[in-house]
Amino acid sequence: MQIEQLLLLFFGGADSFIPKERIQQIDSRFQELGTNYQLKVYDNAEHGFFCQERSSYNLLAAENSWNELTKFWKKYLKN
Secondary structure: OOOOOOEEEEEEOOOOOOOHHHHHHHHHHHHHHOOOEEEEEEOOOOOOOOOOOOOOOOHHHHHHHHHHHHHHHHHHOOO
């Protein structure tokens, strides 16, 4: 049985630790490699947008990324 390589990446577009240029480099490199991946940038989200304990918590980005993640799991981790 062959296992399909899958990546799901979420970034905050306002992340001062991972600038947009770096996200573009990551995206371009995965495209060059033919990697099966999904990449989503939340423009108004900062670093750690999913962590409720941080001042950078972004409810809309966190809820959307959680929904995307659960869809991803259902699609690729069926059993």
